[in-house]
Amino acid sequence: MTSPVDPVEGAGPVEEPMEDPAAPQTSHARPGSLQQGLERPRRAWAIDTTPLRNPHYRRLFWGVAATMLGQQMTLVAVPYQVFALTGSSLLVGVTSMVALVPLIVFGLLGGAIADSMDRRRLMLVTGMGSAVTSALLAGQALLPGGGNLVVLWVLTACVSGFTAVNQPTRSAVIPALVGAQGVPAANALAMTVRQVGVIVGPLLAGVLIAVGDLFVAYTVDALGFVVAVLLLRGLPKLPPGRAAGPLRLGAAIRGVGEGFSFLRTQPVLLMTFVVDVIAMLFAWPQAVFPELSEGRFADSPNSLGWLFAGVSIGALLMGLTSGWVSRVDRQGAVVIGAIVVWGVAIIGFGLAPSLWLAVLCLAVAGAGDMVSAVLRSSMLQLAAPEEMRGRMQGVFLVVVAGGPRLGDLRAGAIASAAGVGVAMVSGGVVVVVAMVVVALVVPSFWLFRASRSSYATDPVTD
Incomplete structure (x- = not known):
């Protein structure tokens, strides 16, 4: 990562004074800084809350918390409203594509934009855009007849577009707020609060x-974004790692190309995407939940709800006990191990004869996925220079959004042809074998250490 960011606008990188090697070794932590907080004892397994001592990260964290509940409520309300208006499951599926297309397009463009302008300003603009769009969703829900499908689709696309720009930007600023040492713990906190929203919001x-x-439901979403914007206003300026210029579409498109060109030269960063695509494509289980709830687990009450909650329950529990994750140095090896856990758990899920065992396997899979997600995001933030972080997080968002949808297609097709057990077990086996291949073929990923990452960042200060 790049040199420390000077909080004074227009100033260059901060030059640290040379140390006298003969002088006594003392702590150089800034008062109230993350480094100083890390020197205090903490429980080994409980989630590491040290980044919350940083006032800048605290604003970002509570902004995420304020928006997650409403966002998850909207993700349930929109497909329900589409079905209520049309009575067509096909049009509900079309609505998912209406949201996915802008997520992909603006996820890539948003990362390039985040690398070319002040990121605090970009978060404020997209946050206000999301608040206004959610308020319009609330207004259209009051229209005669329960709303309008075309209006609902347009607003859904707008929500997805704003999210696609805002989310990579939020992730890209974390190293500048907490410093390199605090990145894994900060990611674990943010992802844990998201899991709370995933469970409680629906x-x-x-x-x-x-x-x-x-x-x-839509109004809660709008109010959450308003709260987030008010919190983010208190952040310092967060310029990208290169000179910010006027925002132009052509420059943003060229920036996307530069990001992919950079990615081709970085096998470690490239593999953070590849391993996740493998895990989601071959072992994402959601498409088979309805069939299992109507068949194998038909005698169990609310089996569909428990199946949908299983992965999130495991991810939340892992998040709450993720103190050890923030101290992992061999991040590449642990990511591969976590994805192997995901694959083995999905094999168990495919063979599970009872609902409780199936949910347990899904929870184990969710725990493995949580570890993988935290560390992969941290690797992207630590092993990419400041001027590339927005674009790397944009690609990360596209992979995270697109992988499960491709996985649904694969699982549904194989389950229809050969059964749920074959779909899940075969996918899990492929994932496990693929991780062994990755470890052997790309040793730089397996051997990646956070302590040896090429770029280092100190947190910004006022």
């Missing part, structure tokens, strides 16, 4: 939908 949305109040 439950609240279900309650509101049951009483016919989509307006409130």
